[in-house]
Amino acid sequence: TESHEEQEQDTPITRFQSYLRIKTAHPEPDYSSAVSFLKSLAHSIGIQSQTLEFSPGKPVLLLTWPGSNPSLPSLLFNSHLDSVPAEPSKWVHPPFSAVRTSDGKIFARGAQDDKCIAMQYLEAIRNLKQKKFVPTRTIHISYVPDEEIGGVDGAAKFAASKEFRDLNVGFVLDEGQASPGDEFRVFYADRIPWHMKIKAKGQPGHGSRMYDNSAMENLMKSCELVSRFRESHFDVVKAGIAANSEVISINPVYVKAGVPSPTGFVMNVQPSEAEAGFDLRLTPTTDPDELKRRIAEEWAPATRNMSYEIKETGPIRDNMGRPLMTATNDSNPWWLVFKQAITSAGEKLAKPEILSSTTDARYMRQTGVPVLGFSPMKNTPILLHDHNEHLQDTVYMSGIKVYESVISSLSSFTEASD
């Protein structure tokens, strides 16, 4: 009786739902359940696993399907274990329910970002094994913690490790983003994240007085300058001259000021301190020193009693001092094979892009390995980090086929002379 219920069957979709139900959202991601789940799935299809721990409580799960020619550089398929938090009250289905609606939408935090690819990699390998495919290059899958909070204790340590070096990785695929159209998107670089705080100090005083250099006045002047800078870059995007991810973005994320009172803020005192926070994203080729000069001279000048803090996470250049960009032209044989594999699967690729946001790919690019960001979701609204994140079941299933083509082509490709 109940045995015919959907939940009880073991299919690619129910396995995806089971993974989606593991509560991997920050601030308390359940890494151990996610790792045990993936590990037992891997073992059930005959894939070896090892768990690395570069930081306590932050496991990196590494799966390996050995190739017939292990001396060739290997392939790595990466995804992150963690998810951003969700506000359940704002969702139509609870974010960790993985409800599948009658029209085939699977609702869950992580459905797009990026538990889909985590499971599709494994399902593709399951199918290839069933078809008796024998990989030539060794295939690795990594599941890393903490991507959503910068990856410092996850991918950063993994990519810098002896374990990583010993994998002799020749090419990496990591997460990308959904495509609203019917071409898949592919990403050759990430933007560089800065978390910037600007702070103003000034003379406190009666709310009725007009005087120069109050903390609020100074902060507001800076916000105006930031707004003007933001607009000048946004205008380039609006004019169609550059994509969003090809310009510097700056967005205010908080303001903090005022003298607190039991009912809110004291309304007739001008505060002596005020601060604002901004999410800044540099392009891979932005000169960071030039931007820092602008911040020091225009946005937070000491002459206006201002100071600033910039929190930079992750590398911005590779070991040769070059920007972290993977070639998507004839000079990169992996690119050609990847592109051909998409075509062979009967799919189309959009023009390669820079990712607006930031992923763990940068840590791997830093080691000199080519990395592309790719999540095979087409005709799909971009819902990562949004309320009601979901993925269509048919889109999920066709992604598995795409990876079968990608994994088999890349693994069989032996001409790369590295």
Ligand SMILES: CSCC[C@H](NC=O)C(=O)O
């Ligand atoms: C400071 S690194 C932050 C990484 C994060 N990644 C996904 O959203 C992002 O904000 O892009």
Ligand SMILES: [Zn+2]
């Ligand atoms: Zn992600």
Ligand SMILES: [Zn+2]
């Ligand atoms: Zn994310």
